[in-house]
Amino acid sequence: MTREIPITARVFPMPSAASDLAVRRGLLHRGESVIIMVTSLLFTFAALTWGYRAKLACGGAPFDQFGRSARFPVGDPNAVIPCYSDLMFLWVGRDIDNHVFPYIHGGITEQGHLFGGVVEYPVLSGLLMWLGAIGQHTDLGFFMQTSLILTPFALVITILLAWMSRWWVLLWAATPALVLYAFHNWELPVVFTSVAAIAVMAWGASASRKTGQRRMSLRTSSIIASVLLAIGFSLKIYPGMFVLPLALYVLTHGELGRSAARRAYDWVGAAWVVVAAVVTTLVAQVPFMIAGYDGWKAALDFQGKRKADIDTNTFWYWGLRPLLNGNIDLYNSIVGVASTLLIILAVVAATYLAWRQYTIDGVFPWIGASFALLAGFMLFHKVHSPQYTLWVLPFFVLLRVPWPAIAVYLVTDVTLDLSIFRMFGYLATNRPTPWYIDAGVQLGVWCHAILLAYFLVTAARMQVREPLASFMRTALPPRPPLTRLADADSAAAWHWLGTPVLTRAGVTLRPLTVTDAPALAAIGGAEPELGRYVPAVPTDTEAALEWIRAAHDDRRRLPFAVIDDATGDLIGTTSYYDVDEPNLAVTIGYTYYASRVHGTVVNPAAKLMLLDYAFTQAGAVRVVWHTHEDNAHSRAAVTKLGATFEGLLRKHRRFGDGWRTTAQFSMTVDDWTQARADLVDRVDQLVAPA
Structure with a gap:
């Protein structure tokens, strides 16, 4: 009998470790979600820290009798990020420094100057400003306390966007806009309301793990979303526009669309969306109207009297004004009428394009339509502040916006920010503005105008990213990338x-x-x-x-x-x-x-x-x-x-x-x-x- 010659075997260790990970793919799915959340929150925290420190450079001793920093608004002229911040600028001139409760005692002069605690923003933003000033006596203290109030909104926005878009959240958390504008103005609360409204709709439509059915009915989730949008309207106006596409979405039965068993439009559901928005708006506005109607109305009058000047960053100033040979009265009259008219036409156009897309796809694209409405509003409004980029970013995250458009918008946004706020420093010190500052402002203004026109026309056709798309369809979303790789390895x-x-x-x-x-x-x-x-x-x-x-x-x-x-x-x-x-x-x-x-x-x-x-x-x-x-x-x-x-x-x-x-x-x-x-x-x- 012959002796058996044994087989020797060696197995490479790397695949064994990977296979162990793949076997636990359920754990990996949860772990990947944690990785996304933690990573995006770390980026957000880093952006907030950087932005805070950059704006903090505007303030500091010595202070004048109003608590105004002597360094404001120039700060360090050699800093990479201009220090200017509306949070510090508005400390003086709106009676915030005097801790006057907003809108109740003030009004507006014939020259368009606000006084007595009236600010140019809707009532809830004014309330936030008042809260930020409590206990503070300098613009720097006001800035620091307001930043503390705004920070949680940025973090919650990151969490919601990460849940709805996974790694695409980094367009919000890891791009310059959050650094530049998180503590520039009171944008974060209003952005939160619009993002939260979309998240509520997604959560309501997502499949329950227990039943496989929607977590909330379409009417219920849309009413909650409408309330959030109305709160946003009382912060910065623009989320109120999103109530229209949301109502049309409900009217057409949401994701069921034309395939709904009951073909008739849901007029009752759409009416509830509108009513919820109106009631919420009244709850927020009426107490101020009763307590101080003149002050409340002054904020509206200010917007009507506001001029499209050099600090408004619009194509009106850089395009129309030079054509009128210095006739300022004619320029202001044209802008006052044309801006309002074109915004109305933009709403009509965006709604028409979205409805046309509904006839093609069978589902009304309410998120894309909201983006189109926002783009039209930003394009034709008399004011286009750079910080409005924070309004746009969530749509870059949630919709399949072409990469070149996103890249150009964000790059020229940085150019505009670094130019216009340096320009303010030159204007404040009566120095001549260098040519490259003017060029940077114009590049940002015109590129944004062109892209906003593009978004107005195309947004209704843009598809929603995953997993938001699956949430809205009451479907199970595809596994995230790392989990898909683990599944393939398994x-x-x-x-x-x-x-x-x-x-x-x-x-x-x-x-x-x-x-x-x-x-x-x-x-x-x-x-x-x-x-x-x-x-x-x-x-x-x-x-x-x-x-x-x-x-x-x-x-x-x-x-x-x-x-x-x-x-x-x-x-x-x-x-x-x-x-x-x-x-x-x-x-x-x-x-x-x-x-x-x-x-x-x-x-x-x-x-x-x-x-x-x-x-x-x-x-x-x-x-x-x-x-x-x-x-x-x-x-x-x-x-x-x-x-x-x-x-x-x-x-x-x-x-x-x-x-x-x-x-x-x-x-x-x-x-x-x-x-x-x-x-x-x-x-x-x-x-x-x-």
Whole structure:
């Protein structure tokens, strides 16, 4: 009786670690969400810190009798980010420094100057300003306390956007706009209301894990969203415009759209959306109207009397004004009428384009329509403050806005910010403004105007990003990127089998690599008969490289190089393929050898190693072979291994220009004990000395 020569096996460790991660893909899904949240919040915190420190440079001792910093508004003229901030500017001139409760006692002069606690913003922004001033006596203290009030809004916006868009949230958290404008004005609360309204709609429509149904009815979620938008309206006006597309979305049955079983429009649901917005607005506004109507109305009058001057950053100033040869009265009259008229026309155009898209897709695109309305408002309004970029950013995150448009908008926004606020410093000190400052302002103004016009026309056609799109459809969203990779790895051959190196009887099987291409090509080039039954045997190096790439691209295949230990030469190749871990089954094939090793120990040793590893190490219960029905030599060799013929599979595989009928053989773990003993004896006899 001959002595058995053992098989030695080594398995590369990296795939094993990765497979362990993939097995816990449910945990990875949650872990990836945590990674996104933590990363985006860290970016947000870094942006807020940077922005805070940049604006903080505007203030500091000495202070005058009003608590105004002597350094304001220039600060450090050499700083990368201009220090100017509306949070400090408005400390003086609106009675904020005197801690006057807003709107109750004030009014507006004939020259358009506000007094007595009246500010130019809607009532809730005025209330926030008053809260920021409590206990403070300088513009710097007001800035610091207001920044503390605004910070939570930025963080919550990040969380909501991360939930709705995953990594796209970094367009909000990791772009310059948050650094430049987080503490420039009172934008963060109003942005929060619009983002929260979309999040409520998404949450309401998302599938419950318990029932698979919507978490809230369309009417309920839309009423809550409408309330949030109305609160936004009482902060900075623009979210109020979004009530119109939201109502039309409800009117047309939301994501059911024209496929709704009940074809009639939901007029009642749409009415509830409008009523909720009106009631919320009245709750916020009426107390101020009653307590101080003149002061409340003064804020509205201020906007009507406001001029499109150099500090408003609009195409009106830089485009229309030069055409009128200095006729300021005519210029102001035209802007006063044209701005309002064009905003109304923009609302009509955006609504029409969204409705036309509804007739095409069957679902009213309320988020895209909201973006279009915002773009039209920003384009034609008399004021286009740079910080309005914070209004736009959430739509860049949630909608599939073309990358070039996003990039140009953000780059020119930085240009505009760095130019216009440096210009304020020159104007405050009566110094001539350098040409490049004027050029930077005009570049930002005109690029933004062109892009806003583009968004007005195209936003209704922009698709919503995932997972928000799936949430809105009450569908399960696709797994996030890292989890998808883990899922793919969990189905890969190496996930179960690893990448072993097997050695026995002077033959080694190791993973096939691209560096094996020349040797593999030499075998095929010298023996064209190999291609008669083995498909696409490569005969040159280029074809061999492609053959190896295809083997590695097939995630259910594990290709091996067959090495002669005595010489180190590659003498053939074989593979596990059709690897089926759930059913513990593999197929052995894609096998061919150099003719000089035919009839030697090479093939029996290779098959013994592959079978022993599959059954003993990996725990397989079934191994399969496929061969051409006319390949008598191969069929005999597989039968000699102890495999059982299971029949012919007609037109089973493509073969050349046609199809191959395949003879299928198999061996189960029940057969392996006897088959192994026979195969071991056969190998030992072939390697025994003559």
